[in-house]
Amino acid sequence: MSLTGVSQLTDKFGRTVNYLRLSVTDRCDFRCIYCMSEDMTFLPRQQLLTLEEMAFLSRAFVALGVNKIRLTGGEPLVRRNVQSLISNLGKLDGLDELLLTTNGSQLEQMSPQLAEAGVSRINISIDSLCPERFAAITRTGKLERVLKGIEAAQAAGIKRIKLNSVIVRGKNDDEIIPLVNFALEKGLDISFIEEMPMGDIGGRDRQRTMVTSEEIRDIIGTAYSLLPSAETSAGPSRYFRITDSNIADSDIRIGFISPHSHNFCDTCNRVRVTSEGRLLLCLGNENSVDLKAVMRRHPGDMAILKTTIVEAMAHKPKRHYFYDDDKPQVVRFMNVTGG
Numbered sequence: 268m269s270l271t272g273v274s275q276l277t278d279k280f281g282r283t284v285n286y287l288r289l290s291v292t293d294r295c296d297f298r299c300i301y302c303m304s305e306d307m308t309f310l311p312r313q314q315l316l317t318l319e320e321m322a323f324l325s326r327a328f329v330a331l332g333v334n335k336i337r338l339t340g341g342e343p344l345v346r347r348n349v350q351s352l353i354s355n356l357g358k359l360d361g362l363d364e365l366l367l368t369t370n371g372s373q374l375e376q377m378s379p380q381l382a383e384a385g386v387s388r389i390n391i392s393i394d395s396l397c398p399e400r401f402a403a404i405t406r407t408g409k410l411e412r413v414l415k416g417i418e419a420a421q422a423a424g425i426k427r428i429k430l431n432s433v434i435v436r437g438k439n440d441d442e443i444i445p446l447v448n449f450a451l452e453k454g455l456d457i458s459f460i461e462e463m464p465m466g467d468i469g470g471r472d473r474q475r476t477m478v479t480s481e482e483i484r485d486i487i488g489t490a491y492s493l494l495p496s497a498e499t500s501a502g503p504s505r506y507f508r509i510t511d512s513n514i515a516d517s518d519i520r521i522g523f524i525s526p527h528s529h530n531f532c533d534t535c536n537r538v539r540v541t542s543e544g545r546l547l548l549c550l551g552n553e554n555s556v557d558l559k560a561v562m563r564r565h566p567g568d569m570a571i572l573k574t575t576i577v578e579a580m581a582h583k584p585k586r587h588y589f590y591d592d593d594k595p596q597v598v599r600f601m602n603v604t605g606g
Contacts, residue, residue, distance in 0.1 A: 275331040276538075276576070278583040286335040286537045287328045289321060291349055293542050295342040297370050298406035299392070301433050301462045305406060316544045318352040320562055324540065327572045329361045337366040341542070344373035350380050357385030364388065368431070370408065374416030378423035388427040389420055390458075395439045396449055404438060417453065429456040429522070434478040443486045451509075451519055458504045458522035459483045463550070480505075480523035487521065496520065503534075526550070532586035546576065548583040556582070 276284035294309050295302075316324070325336055336356060343349060344367075357365050367381065368390040374381075381389070393413055395401040401410040420428055432439075432446050443459070450457035462477045484507070487493060491514070493507040504522030532549075539547040544559025556579045558572065565571045 275573075276333070276580050278580045280583075280585055282533075282535055282583070283332075284536055284538050284580065284583075285333050286337070287325070287333045288337045288339050288537060288539045289325065290339045290341065290540065290542045291318075291321060291343045291352065292341040292346040294345055295340055295370065296345055296372055297342065297408045299370075299394075299408075299433075300404055300406065300438070301435060310543055315542050316559055318346075318348060320544070320559070321352055322355045323562065323567075323569075324544075324558060324572070325356055325362075326359065327569055327576060329359050330569070331573055331576060334361060334363040335366060336362060336364075337368060339368045339539075342370050342372065343367065344369055344377055350377070350384070353381065353386065354384045366390070368392070369416075370405070371413035371416035371420075372408065375412065375419045378416070378419040378425065381420075382423040382425055386425065388429070389425050390429045390431050391417060391420070392431045392433075393417075393446070394432050394434075395442055396445055397442070400439060400442075404435075417455075421453070427456065429458060431458050431460055433460050433462050434483060435462060436476040436478050438476070440478050443483055444490050447487055447491070447521065450521075451514065451517065454517075454519065456520045456522065458524055460524040461526055463526055480525040484523065493521065535583075538583070546579055548579060549586075552584050554582055554584070 278284070292315065298305055298307065328336070338349075338353065338356075340346070346352075353365070353367075356362065364387050365385050366388045367386050369392070371391040371393065374389075374391070391413070393401075393410075394404050396410070398410045401408060401413075417428065430446070430450055434440050434443060446457060459480060461480060484493065492510045494510045496506040496508050498506045498520060503524050503526075505525070506520040506522045508520060509517065535549075539550065540558060541547060541555075544557060544562070545555040546558050547555050556575065558575065561572055561575050
């Protein structure tokens, strides 16, 4: 009997995994201050999974009951020939949603192909609406290019587009209301994400500069009335709706992702695979399983790969612990982990 669509991925805490975040590259054309150091050393290309291995791995996860795959990076759209992988994943029987997280830099050119391939939702990172500040936060990014990418994704008919913003105290914490206003103007969802302490970025104490979801919500509350919503999406965002009479009919949601202040581990339905093929069972833990080694020892053996993935679920921890004695315990950068 075929196992396609039947969940085989349940951990020892009773949580069912139906969502894979697949990083296609650790490389990025931005150098965001909360994601990586300014002088990054990227993985040698031969250490990465091939696109064919990523497609094979994705077939295994879908056969085990995963119905959502999000492509991440680094910046996924800078991976050479990534469109071939996206097209292959879009044809997988049993995959309900093919999603993408991007910095938006390549969307002006690639949005039509993404829509055609079946990408139904896109998250776009944007932390400032001031060109100079945007350039300082991303170190190499150009705001105008991202704004054109957002317009292109909308014009291509992508079903749902969400902005992701990381607010850093002293950097962009005065732009919370402008970012909400921009999302409302464009008809887009927006989520505010607490900065995650991953990798040594140097020169800044993240515990001091992190702005909590509660603080951000209070600031938004000075301009808009927010009502908690029972809506959920593929990820950990907790959503609110604006109830002001002139906006209440809007379909726009404001989300908060709060790995520090409001732990969401009890409902975790996700695992990650890095671009070099390591299955990460938790964002905030270092334990992993080397799926690349399994695939290369047993090329084309779907049964062994699926068995390895199922057995790995026993090692999914109950929750993340980002800090150990006030020191970050996760040494890998976010671009290596997969956003």
